[in-house]
Structures are given as structure tokens and as C-alpha cells.
Amino acid sequence: SIIKPRNFPLGPIWLPIVGSLPRVQKLSKKLGGLHLSFLELTKEFKTNVLGLKLGNDIVVVISSYPLIREVLTNGNYDGRPDNFFVRLRCYGTRRGITCTDGPFWKAQKVFVSSHLSSLGFGKRIMEHKIREELEEVLAVIKSDGKKLYIGRVVSQAVINVLWSITAGKRISKEDLRFNKLLDLLAKRTRAFDMSGGLLGQYPWLRFIAPEKTGYNLIKSLNEEIKEFFMETINEHNETWTEDRDDDLIYAFISEMKRPGRDHAMFSIQQLLMICLDLFIAGSNATSNTIDFALLTMLLHPDIQDKVQDSLDGYYKEHRNLDYHDRDHIPYVEAVLSEIERYCNVAPLIGPRRVSEDTMLEGYLIPKNSTVLVNAYSIYVDKEIWKDPEVFRPERFLDSKGKFVYNKVLMPFGLGRRRCLGESLARHCVFIFFSEILRNYTIRPVEGLPLPTLKPLPGLTLSPQKYLARFVPRKNVP
Numbered sequence: 001s002i003i004k005p006r007n008f009p010l011g012p013i014w015l016p017i018v019g020s021l022p023r024v025q026k027l028s029k030k031l032g033g034l035h036l037s038f039l040e041l042t043k044e045f046k047t048n049v050l051g052l053k054l055g056n057d058i059v060v061v062i063s064s065y066p067l068i069r070e071v072l073t074n075g076n077y078d079g080r081p082d083n084f085f086v087r088l089r090c091y092g093t094r095r096g097i098t099c100t101d102g103p104f105w106k107a108q109k110v111f112v113s114s115h116l117s118s119l120g121f122g123k124r125i126m127e128h129k130i131r132e133e134l135e136e137v138l139a140v141i142k143s144d145g146k147k148l149y150i151g152r153v154v155s156q157a158v159i160n161v162l163w164s165i166t167a168g169k170r171i172s173k174e175d176l177r178f179n180k181l182l183d184l185l186a187k188r189t190r191a192f193d194m195s196g197g198l199l200g201q202y203p204w205l206r207f208i209a210p211e212k213t214g215y216n217l218i219k220s221l222n223e224e225i226k227e228f229f230m231e232t233i234n235e236h237n238e239t240w241t242e243d244r245d246d247d248l249i250y251a252f253i254s255e256m257k258r259p260g261r262d263h264a265m266f267s268i269q270q271l272l273m274i275c276l277d278l279f280i281a282g283s284n285a286t287s288n289t290i291d292f293a294l295l296t297m298l299l300h301p302d303i304q305d306k307v308q309d310s311l312d313g314y315y316k317e318h319r320n321l322d323y324h325d326r327d328h329i330p331y332v333e334a335v336l337s338e339i340e341r342y343c344n345v346a347p348l349i350g351p352r353r354v355s356e357d358t359m360l361e362g363y364l365i366p367k368n369s370t371v372l373v374n375a376y377s378i379y380v381d382k383e384i385w386k387d388p389e390v391f392r393p394e395r396f397l398d399s400k401g402k403f404v405y406n407k408v409l410m411p412f413g414l415g416r417r418r419c420l421g422e423s424l425a426r427h428c429v430f431i432f433f434s435e436i437l438r439n440y441t442i443r444p445v446e447g448l449p450l451p452t453l454k455p456l457p458g459l460t461l462s463p464q465k466y467l468a469r470f471v472p473r474k475n476v477p
């Protein structure tokens with residue numbers, strides 16, 4: 001229908017079949033991302049609750065801090081859409097965590113979160129795994145640091161951290177399986193790029209260009225990824241003994257085998273989907289954040305100097321730096337917070353499904369419509385930041401140089417659907433960033449144009465590929 005529901009939020013007109021999709025797509029292309037297109041329309045219609053129809057789906061986009069907070073903390077918005085793409089991604093079922101909702105989702109999220117924390121989330125054991133990977137990264141920088149594409153190196157390290165938490169071991173670079181997994185995830189990303197990177201969260205695009213969006217390709221890649229994970233799951237199944245819960249796969253199998261367990265809830269299919277969810281949700285967002293942070297230092301040598309001074313000051317008095325010591329280096333925390341704001345890798349949070357007709361700001365959000373949260377709108381809000389276009393870590397420091405937390409910054413979301421990998425991600429970003437900068441100064445490669453911070457659009461934003469020079473620092477304390 002092209003008739004909007006009564007009391008529906010403001011927004012562009014709906015055309016037959018495509019709804020407001022052509023308008024949104026055109027703006028997206030012109031401005032460089034869906035979040036920018038939504039921001040523009042929000043301004044045009046002077047509303048923080050924007051009503052759209054994208055293909056078949058009724059979509060409401062929320063902007064501004066108070067409304068975003070309201071939506072993310074109201075249980076009515078905790079659902080996930082159930083549509084073609086979700087089914088495609090989940091092998092025809094609706095399993096895993098990211099794409100499920102209701103009691104199934106709640107039970108699974110509690111299980112995975114609690115097991116991840118018992119495996120060492122927020123504990124030393126996790127830092128130990130991250131440091132093992134850090135050593136590999138530093139070794140690559142040492143040998144190839146004159147001209148290095150650090151993004152690739154960091155993403156290998158992050159995948160390995162995730163792998164060791166999920167499957168209990170790290171994979172050496174020489175292991176063919178590791179290269180296979182990396183390749184598959186990279187291919188998957190490229191497949192999304194074919195549709196402008198949008199098919200993943202915005203499946204209605206398949207109506208417009210089913211072949212060009214590459215969803216057949218995704219389907220066959222999914223099968224390959226499945227094979228990869230199943231190999232490891234089967235290995236674990238064969239070697240499982242009652243006392244094993246030392247990695248996530250063993251822990252899940254133990255749960256499956258507990259007498260009286262609900263087999264619909266704890267099945268091999270579900271375990272496979274959890275593995276997939278952790279890799280898809282966790283790997284790119286984390287390594288892109290680190291990549292952005294290092295690129296920002298290359299572009300702001302003055303800020304890089306201050307980060308290094310701050311680290312040197314700490315190391316003069318301490319032997320090791322771990323995540324729990326970050327209070328001692330407030331400048332570094334401020335820089336990382338400013339990176340979360342300025343280079344936010346997940347500008348759109350969601351998609352969510354509204355479980356019942358819900359009123360917001362006097363508008364009706366109809367049951368089962370899709371809600372997207374434009375977190376980006378907060379990060380460029382002049383009323384909050386005054387000069388959001390400037391990269392200025394000092395906005396997170398008080399007059400004495402102490403770190404000041406700002407609740408409007410929510411890179412991991414809010415409420416019951418917030419990220420379950422936050423602690424792991426924060427540890428990774430903090431340790432990789434601090435230790436690389438403690439040992440090396442990042443400089444542009446002479447003779448190449450200076451890289452830019454303008455992100456590549458996609459499911460999560462990523463920096464454009466850049467080469468950098470890593471200069472070893474002398475006399476590091």
C-alpha cells in the first residue's frame with residue numbers, strides 16, 4: 001500500500017512497490033552511507049522519528065539521544081525482524097543470538113555471556129590470549145614495518161583471539177584452515193560490497209536487484225563457512241569428556257548433554273549459529289576500530305606524541321599495562337573515546353522489530369515494523385559536542401586531566417540487546433593500540449598521498465585500505 005498508517009511518523013512519500021527506497025538509496029550513494037542519508041531526511045522532515053517504507057518493510061529511524069535511549073531501553077523494541085535475509089543467513093532456521101528474539105534469545109544470550117565471562121572475559125586469561133596475538137602483530141611490524149597494511153594484520157589477530165575463546169586454540173598463520181577462514185570472511189565482506197554493502201541489514205534490496213546483490217553467492221559462502229565450523233564442532237564432539245568446559249564449544253556440548261536439556265534450545269545447529277554470530281558480529285567491528293585508531297594517530301602526530309608521553313609516564317613507574325590500569329592513562333582513554341565517537345564503526349544500531357503497536361513522541365510505531373537507531377545522529381549533535389567535526393580528545397577530560405565518562409557515547413548499544421562482546425572488544429582495542437604505540441611511531445609512507453578517515457560504507461564502517469610506516473621508538477621505558 002502507498003497509504004501510510006494513521007499517525008505514522010513523518011517522512012518521504014511512498015511509491016508503489018518500492019516505497020521510499022529510491023529516495024533513500026540515492027541519498028545514501030551521494031552522501032556515502034545509509035546513516036548519512038537518514039540524517040539528511042531527519043533534517044528535511046524536521047523529525048527525530050522518521051517513517052519510511054523500504055520495499056515491503058515499514059521502517060522507522062530514530063535519532064537524538066533522549067529518543068534513542070527510550071527505544072533501546074524499552075522491551076517493546078527488543079525483537080529482531082524475521083525476513084528473507086535472516087533465514088538465508090541462518091541456514092533456513094531462526095537460530096543463534098543476533099537474529100533471534102523472545103525467550104529463546106534471552107536464554108541463549110545468558111548462556112553465552114556467562115560462559116564467556118567464566119572463560120575469562122574481563123579476567124587475566126583473556127588478556128593473556130590477546131597478548132599472545134599482540135606478539136605476532138609486533139613481529140610482523142618489526143619485519144615489514146617500513147610499509148605495512150596494518151588492517152590485515154590486526155584483523156588476523158582479532159580473529160585468532162575470537163577463535164581461541166570459541167575453539168580453545170590459536171591457529172598459526174601457516175595453518176591452511178586459518179587462511180581458509182580469513183578468506184571466507186573476506187569473501188563474504190566483498191559479497192556484501194557488491195550491493196553497496198547493504199544487503200546484510202537491508203534485505204529489501206533483493207527486490208530491486210536479486211542477482212546483483214549477490215545473495216546466491218552469500219548462500220554458497222555460508223555453506224563453506226558452515227563446513228569450516230562443523231569440522232571443529234565435530235572434532236570437539238568426538239573429544240568431549242564430561243569435565244570439559246574450557247572453551248565455548250565444549251561448554252555448549254556439555255550443556256547439550258545435560259540430562260533433561262531442551263534439545264530445541266541446545267542443538268548442534270544452534271551451536272553452529274552462535275559461532276557464526278560471534279565471528280560476524282565481533283571480528284570486523286573490533287579490528288576496524290583498531291585500524292581507525294591507528295590511522296587517526298598517523299593523521300594527528302601531535303595527538304600521537306601525547307599518547308606516547310602518557311604511556312611512557314606510566315611505564316616509568318609500572319612494569320605491565322593491563323586494561324584495569326587505564327585510569328592511570330586518562331589521555332589514552334580520552335583518545336579511544338573520541339575515536340568511538342568520531343570514527344564510530346556501527347553508526348546504525350539494529351534492526352529491531354517492535355512487538356506491539358507502540359507510541360513514540362506522539363507517533364504510532366506499528367507492530368512488527370523495523371526500527372533502526374541512528375547512533376550517528378548523537379555523535380554529530382552540535383548541542384552535545386559544540387564542535388563535533390573536530391577530533392578533540394580533550395572533550396573527555398576535565399580541567400585536571402581526569403577522564404570524564406559521557407553517557408551519550410554508546411558504541412556497544414544499550415539495554416538488553418547490547419553487545420555481548422563489549423568487554424573482549426574493549427580489551428583488544430586498548431591493548432593493541434597502547435602496545436603498538438608504545439613501541440612504534442606511525443608515519444605516512446613517503447611518496448604516497450596522505451590517507452583519509454572517510455570510511456567505506458557497509459554493515460560496519462571500515463577505513464579505506466592505507467599503507468603506513470612504523471618507526472621503532474628508542475629508549476622506551
Ligand code: HEM
Binds near residue numbers: 097109281351417424
Ligand atoms: C568495537 C567492537 C564492537 C562494536 C562497536 C560492537 C557493537 C555492537 C552493537 C552496537 C550491538 C547492538 C545491536 C543492537 O542493539 O541491536 C552489538 C551486538 C552484538 N555484538 Fe557487538 N560490537 C563489537 C564487538 C563484538 C565482539 C568482539 C563480539 C563477540 C565476541 C560481539 C558480539 C555481538 C553479538 C552476538 C551481538 C548481538 C546481541 C543481541 O542481539 O542480543 N560484538 N554489538
